[in-house]
Amino acid sequence: xxxxxxxxxxxxxxxxxxxxxxxxxxxxxxxxxxxxxxxxxxxxxxxxxxxxxxxxxxxxxxxxxxxxxxxxxxxxxxxxxxxxxxxxxxxxxxxxxxxxxxxxxxxxxxxxxx
Numbered sequence: 001x002x003x004x005x006x007x008x009x010x011x012x013x014x015x016x017x018x019x020x021x022x023x024x025x026x027x028x029x030x031x032x033x034x035x036x037x038x039x040x041x042x043x044x045x046x047x048x049x050x051x052x053x054x055x056x057x058x059x060x061x062x063x064x065x066x067x068x069x070x071x072x073x074x075x076x077x078x079x080x081x082x083x084x085x086x087x088x089x090x091x092x093x094x095x096x097x098x099x100x101x102x103x104x105x106x107x108x109x110x111x112x113x114x
Contacts, residue, residue, distance in 0.1 A: 009087035011038045011080065019083075039084045046077035 007021040010031075014020050022031055049070075056062050056070050092108065 006090070008032070008035065009083065009090060010035050011042055011083055011087065035087075039087070042077070042080040042084060046081045049073050049077045 007023050010020040010022055053070055
């Protein structure tokens with residue numbers, strides 16, 4: 001990823017629940033690396049919750065309280081995943097239309113996918 005001077009949405013909220021941002025032109029700074037690591041952990045947890053949810057939903061005898069707890073976990077994981085996607089989307093370089101496909105032929109760089 002190249003360095004940017006724009007604000008980066010961090011993968012955590014402040015104590016009042018408001019978004020936190022980082023202003024740096026160094027993608028290798030301690031806080032940038034901490035944010036990258038936190039994003040990776042959040043995405044891994046979301047993947048684990050999906051796998052767990054599939055198992056719970058296959059069990060016809062799942063307790064309603066377990067379903068409610070699972071739903072809360074999934075909502076939290078989805079919230080974190082959306083924050084990661086938003087942050088990464090904001091950091092993408094503006095796309096250039098390809099010579100062949102026009103503006104409808106949008107391609108993301110491999111770095112956009114982690």
